[in-house]
Amino acid sequence: MVSFGPDNERFNPLVHPPEGFSGTAIYIAIRKGHVMVHDESGELPTVDPDVPHRSRHFLGLIDDTAVWGLDIGDDHNPTDDWRFVHLRQLYGGIPEHHWVLAGRAEQIATFERTHQFCGQCGSPTESHHRDRARVCPSCRHMAFPRLTPAVIMRVTRGEEILLAHGAQFPGRFFSTLAGFVEPGESLEHAVAREVREEVGIEIGTPRYFGSQPWPFPHSLMIGFTAEYESGEIAIQEEEIVEAGWFTADAMPPSPKGGMSIAGWMIEDWLGQQGVVD
Ligand SMILES: [Zn+2]
CATH class of the missing domain: 3.90.79 (Nucleoside Triphosphate Pyrophosphohydrolase)
Structure with a gap:
């Protein structure tokens, strides 16, 4: 990895x-x-x-x-x-x-x-003297660099991996599912919810894999692995064009290694399946 x-x-x-x-x-x-x-x-x-x-x-x-x-x-x-x-x-x-x-x-x-202006009272903000933050001299409201947590998950079923062709992907390209964490939600809940919403599948307990800062524009990708538990694939059509279970010897076009955690997760799984470069 x-x-x-x-x-x-x-x-x-x-x-x-x-x-x-x-x-x-x-x-x-x-x-x-x-x-x-x-x-x-x-x-x-x-x-x-x-x-x-x-x-x-x-x-x-x-x-x-x-x-x-x-x-x-x-x-x-x-x-x-x-x-x-x-x-x-x-x-x-x-x-x-x-x-x-x-x-x-x-x-x-x-x-x-x-963040040149305060989100609370509209006054021009100033750099904080010590922290990476903007502070409002009028109302003392502080703003920190925006980070948006997103979960990304490798769901497997025996020797198969769940991959989806997202509506925003250029060309016919498959990757792991991912989605933003909502306020009030744990990462594990977000993983289970996204999988359920996007493909209608129930999973077992998600396990932490690793994370990656993703500056497009300000995400923090938090990777999990999870095993299939129940359900048949039923895609959410606004977000997913096609989804399926794939074995290591019949992979669709997908990321492998490279710059994204999706690629690392897929490469790691291929290694487990005995596929070596
Ligand atoms: Zn203010």
């Missing part, structure tokens, strides 16, 4: 640079979900790109390297040496821990941009 491993664990999130800091840096310049990289090397800038930006955010340190995020104005065009690549297409093009940080930079930039 792929995981965002040791390189990511070296990252120390901070809101301000340590006093007197003078180490190296990388700059994640974001323009509408696209990240600025060097045209030839494909790498992130290591000197301040000195481009017009709406806001600048210190994200933290990787060892002694500072990580900065810049929110670039929509109409800024890079000079010849640089290009903007969408965060999704950037996966595999830069070190994985840089890609994860680019997702973090994108989410923080979006948070800052969309």
